């Protein structure tokens with residue numbers, strides 16, 4: 197039943213996304229979009245000692261894409277880079293605590309892809 | 323009793339899913355039993371390939387196949403040798419860029435289309451222009467999503483070799499004043515080749531290529547109760563005769579020698595290889611089916627449904643819900659692409675799916691138009707003669723409930 201995915205927590209994070217906007221200082225930035233849906237998420241990371249010490253996101257998308265990004269930023273703060281690079285679709289589903297159809301799964305993964313892309317960019321610089 | 327109540331019985335899929343509200347006929351229409359039976363009849367009673375056999379079954383298959391060409395010609399008021407079969411609108415238009423487009427357009431020329439096109443009538447021309455180093459001009463739309471007739475004149479010049487325009491928009495449902503548009507283009511340059519995308523016109527409007535005076539016209543069977551994988555390209559005989567084939571192979575050949583080949587007369591010259599025989603044979607059944615209902619009756623029913631839809635949406639969803647083209651000065655067919663700030667079409671379509679309501683969410687292969695209005699995506703409900711007022715009520719209630727979850 198797909199209505200189940202629109203639980204309070206997802207609607208709440210969609211309507212009031214956490215860590216939305218830009219970092220106070222310039223960080224490592226990566227953008228990913230999903231051309232099928234028009235989801236477009238940019239992650240901004242401040243990384244110190246292989247840890248994410250601050251994080252923001254911005255962009256547009258459906259409730260699943262925005263809520264996933266919001267929940268992911270909450271989780272990622274103060275996490276080690278190695279923890280974040282090993283996250284996969286199951287970790288995202290766990291964060292969202294829902295089941296998603298293959299089509300909507302893509303929406304949930306846009307933010308993770310952006311986060312991991314930013315970490316990769318950062319890695320290349322050190 | 324409404325038109326739909328009787329006709330729904332002709333659609334097996336509707337009895338297989340009695341709970342389903344199918345509001346995605348713009349993507350593809352459902353198929354009546356006569357069409358499904360005709361496909362199956364070919365495989366069970368004809369079976370043979372066309373054009374080649376001397377035996378009875380092959381001749382019967384050829385006859386059934388060519389009969390569709392005559393029915394199509396009649397349907398659009400063309401001559402029978404002006405009707406080419408393709409796999410669909412997309413292939414019909416791509417055939418043109420490889421034939422007349424290739425021959426006609428040179429560096430420094432212009433190719434023009436409009437902002438309200440489906441990608442199938444936009445990207446091929448854009449790519450042709452890029453390849454030929456020709457200018458690519460796009461006629462814009464006004465704030466109502468109507469074609470901007472004053473901007474039509476600016477890009478269209480003597481240098482404009484080709485102008486491609488849709489008859490009906492698959493996003494706004496706007497019916498362009500196509501005969502007037504063609505007249506305007508002809509007045510600027512009588513030699514401009516005019517290509518009409520009629521994919522969304524054929525399900526709702528009867529077409530007369532002689533009256534509108536286009537050079538080419540393309541459409542797909544599957545949007546008008548016919549099979550998938552069957553399309554038509556109409557072309558004026560004088561053009562078809564000067565066009566070189568672009569696909570070579572069986573069926574399109576007159577003579578083959580080691581040094582040289584000669585080709586059949588149009589339309590066969592453009593139909594290389596074994597076509598979708600069963601689909602083309604069955605296609606005439608869908609034309610007969612629609613003619614039997616009459617376009618007049620279809621229009622009347624659709625207008626009634628749209629009136630209910632628009633007034634229910636206004637009542638239940640309020641002013642924050644916008645419909646692309648709702649203030650058009652032109653007539654519109656039975657579809658509505660909607661958007662409301664704060665809600666995303668994919669979420670809405672997903673929620674409606676839980677109620678067995680099928681709508682489309684996205685840009686509907688019309689990114690230039692969505693970008694122009696700064697809308698990332700819209701939710702499109704598209705109706706046909708088999709939809710009922712009751713379904714419209716169910717949709718409006720479910721849609722407004724879904725919207726209220728977000729805004």
Ligand SMILES: Cc1ncc(COP(=O)(O)O)c(C=O)c1O
Pocket residue numbers: 348349409410411412413439440442443488490491492519521522542687
């Ligand atoms: C206006 C318009 N043109 C072209 C097409 C492409 O048709 P097909 O996919 O059958 O080739 C469509 C299909 O949605 C359409 O709506």
